Amino acid sequence: MQRMSNKMKNMRAALLFFLVAVISLSVSAQNVAVTGTVTDKTGETVIGASVVEKGNAGNGTITDIDGNFSLNVPANATLVFSYVGMKSQEIALKGKTKVDIVMEDDAQALEEVVVIGYGTVQKKDLTGSVASVSAKQLESIPVSSASEALQGKMAGVQITTTEGSPDADIKIRVRGGGSLSQDNSPLYIVDGFPVSSISDIAPTDIQSVDVLKDASSTAIYGARGANGVIIITTKSGAEGKTQVNFGASYGFRNVIKQVGVLDPYEFSLYQYELDQSGTSYGAYKDLEIYKSKEGSNWQDQLFG
Incomplete structure (x- = not known):
């Protein structure tokens, strides 16, 4: 009889634990009404932002003209906030019923x-x-x-x-x-x-x-x-704090190496030696005149 009594007590304890677990699961599965406001970084309300329960695309809503929303979801659900040109955000409720978020611009999408x-x-x-x-x-x-x-x-x-x-x-x-x-x-x-x-x-x-x-x-x-x-x-003006940018650079251009050229006297002497007739550049003694002539290095003219 004592053994039967102990077994009954154990069965009652197990049944009680099971009932408590079932009740806690049913409570956690109950939906709660979640409200909040969606704004951007400037504090302006975001109209028409999408608010959807993660994993259940059929349960969602959009923000009204004041950026407010209301949605019934499980107490442990995760909400996904999205809007065109802004970064999507996921917020785990963890029992919260009031959620206010600030959405950021998606610069990559705008570019x-x-x-x-x-x-x-x-x-x-x-x-x-x-x-x-x-x-x-x-x-x-x-x-x-x-x-x-x-x-x-x-x-x-x-x-x-x-x-x-x-x-x-x-x-x-x-x-x-x-x-x-x-x-x-x-x-x-x-x-x-x-x-x-x-x-x-x-x-x-x-x-x-x-x-x-x-x-x-x-x-x-x-x-x-x-x-x-x-x-x-x-570029044009944009909203926000006054910002001043300054940039400076310094550089130079120079020809690394030029080809060696002849001066007027050397060029005339070279041509005199090539001239077999000896009439194009006059007498040999007259070549000294070219030593006083200033020549032109056309590489300087070409490269500036």
Whole structure:
């Protein structure tokens, strides 16, 4: 009888433990009403932000005009917040019923926008031939003009200098030359306005450079875009704290080695010895006259 009594006590204890576990599971599985507000870094409310229970895409909502939301989810659920142009965030509730979050801009997603003529398009939807260079790619290049900063940055765009001096004119050709008698320069568009040259634009003032290289540019700009179109967007003011940037660089250009050349006397003497007739340079004694003549080193003229 005593053994039976002990067994009954053990069974009752096990049953009680089981009932407590079932009750705790049912309580944890109950849904709770979660509310909160979604804002950005400036404190403005985000309208239409998506709030979804992780693992249950059918249970979700969006924020209202004041950035508020309300959603019934399990007490131990995780909420996923997302909005176009902002980084997605996951918040584990852990019993909380009030959640206020601040969403950050997704700079990488915003940069995937390419300028095409009078509008913009996402890179994944782009079908034409467009080359782009951002401000980050230009800021580390110590050059004096925007044309020099673009050298070697875009396929199908050839940039050459007419001479070796630092202030030499720079020629830009998109897909090579298309005419033997006419100008092959592309059309330059700076902040929506056509200009004749971009040599006077500082590279530090440029936000982005987009080059239209195919026939789609002629559909927008007509015959002026036959040699390609270079669209430059300069930097503008932005919200936030006042920020001052300063950059400086120093450099020099020098020819490493020149080919040795003859002075006027040495050249005349060399030609006198080659002249079999002896009439082209006069008498041998007259060659002394060339010692007083100042010659020209054409390498200096060529390299500046």
